Amino acid sequence: MYKNILVPISFDEDRDAAGAIDVARTLAGKDGKIKLIHVIEDIPGYAITYVPNTYLVESRQAIEGELAEMAAELENGAFEVISGHSGRTIVDYADKDGADCIVIASHRPGMSNLILGSTATQVVRHANCAVHVIR
Template sequence: MYHNILVPVTQDHEATIASSMAAARALCAEGGKITLLTVLAEIPVYVSQYLPQDQLQQNLADAKAALEAEFAGQDVRVEVRAGHAAQTILDLAKESAHDLIVIASHRPGLQDYFLGSTAARVVRHAQCSVHVLR
């Protein structure tokens, strides 16, 4: 059983959020912690000049509020960050000493063998255990 579990999710895949959380709860030791993470891509400079100055901060706040509302009353910590998905997941796992990452993955296509998906990058570079859901 694991004591500090990180569950990276994307808000546009609600079915994977439910299955990832179910797996995390099954693998979590009594008294363990689960952190739900969403990573938003940073807004490119050539786009951000046409948006309000605090657009990224507003997007982060909206995403966090939506996840906190969905998991209200549950013992889940919600974290929302901006950056490159795989690197942000790996950074948070390392800085918060997570002992397991539960991540959903799609079936790999040919492009994934050349470019690599987020889950594949996390599996290759994580310094803790990784549980991949398909």
């Protein structure tokens, strides 16, 4: 069993957060800690002027509320909202937090993922711990 599992949560429709959390719960057993994280992507400088001032604060509060509810259902659950590029930030956070496993949901890859790469692919390639990808 793993002791410190990180579960990145994306609120995109094609991601299965519930499936990833169920797998993490199984892998953690009774004593393992599960931390849910969400990465808020940085808004490019050219676009930030078009975003209402309250948008970032309200978005962050809504995401924190959702994650808090999800984490409350876990035995040893916690959550955090962080900012940055999703793939790199997840890997860096896992290293900093001492995660021994990442459980990440992925969607079915399309042509754009073959060209650009996906968050799950970047995490699998660069993580220094076990990674379980849920489809």
